[in-house]
Each structure stands twice: as C-alpha cells, then as structure tokens.
Amino acid sequence: MKVLVVGGGIAGPTLAYWLKRSGHEPTLIERSPALREGGYPVDFWGSGFEVADRMGILPRLMDEGYRVREVREVSASGRRIAHMDP
Numbered sequence: 001m002k003v004l005v006v007g008g009g010i011a012g013p014t015l016a017y018w019l020k021r022s023g024h025e026p027t028l029i030e031r032s033p034a035l036r037e038g039g040y041p042v043d044f045w046g047s048g049f050e051v052a053d054r055m056g057i058l059p060r061l062m063d064e065g066y067r068v069r070e071v072r073e074v075s076a077s078g079r080r081i082a083h084m085d086p
C-alpha cells in the first residue's frame with residue numbers, strides 16, 4: 001500500500017522504516033527546508049531505546065551519544081549548588 005507519512009521528526013522516519021519493512025511503499029514529506037544543524041542533547045530511554053535496537057541503529061547511537069555523568073546547577077561563580085545523578 002502507498003502511504004504518505006507527514007513529518008521528518010523522530011516519529012515519521014521511524015514509521016516509514018517499519019512500513020517499508022512490512023512491504024508498504026511510504027513517502028515521507030517534511031515542511032522544513034533543511035535539517036537542523038545546531039544539535040541538541042536529548043535523553044534517550046525506554047521504548048525508544050527498544051525500537052532503535054530492533055532497527056539495528058543502537059550501536060551507532062551509542063557511538064555518537066554522550067554519557068552524562070552528572071547534571072549540575074552552578075552559581076555565577078561556578079560553585080555547584082545542586083546536582084542530579086542521571
């Protein structure tokens with residue numbers, strides 16, 4: 001079946017991948033003219049982790065990702081005020 005998938009965020013390409021794997025013909029469209037190049041850290045856990053594993057992209061994500069050891073709030077002078085172990 002031909003399927004139009006709207007949106008190239010995390011959900012759209014994932015859906016298109018699985019549709020294609022199950023024999024459909026997805027077309028993915030995105031209104032933004034280009035990829036965001038600035039980068040932004042995202043937490044990655046739970047079912048998203050499981051889906052990425054099933055897609056075989058987990059090793060690449062682990063390679064590219066950061067391991068956050070601590071999240072800190074600091075004062076203007078740089079002194080640690082509060083922290084969290086992620």
Ligand SMILES: Cc1cc2nc3c(=O)[nH]c(=O)nc-3n(C[C@H](O)[C@H](O)[C@H](O)COP(=O)(O)OP(=O)(O)OC[C@H]3O[C@@H](n4cnc5c(N)ncnc54)[C@H](O)[C@@H]3O)c2cc1C
Nearest residue numbers: 006007008009010011012029030031032041042043044045
């Ligand atoms: C500040 C912030 C921080 C976040 N941090 C995290 C985090 O650390 N970890 C985490 O798991 N989640 C995080 N989230 C939530 C996460 O970003 C969203 O849950 C996720 O991006 C949703 O993915 P999506 O593909 O459904 O939607 P989106 O990422 O919003 O993608 C939708 C896409 O569809 C496109 N689109 C929309 N309408 C049309 C149209 N009519 N035609 C064509 N294209 C269209 C948009 O341009 C967009 O690219 C954060 C969200 C925010 C705002």
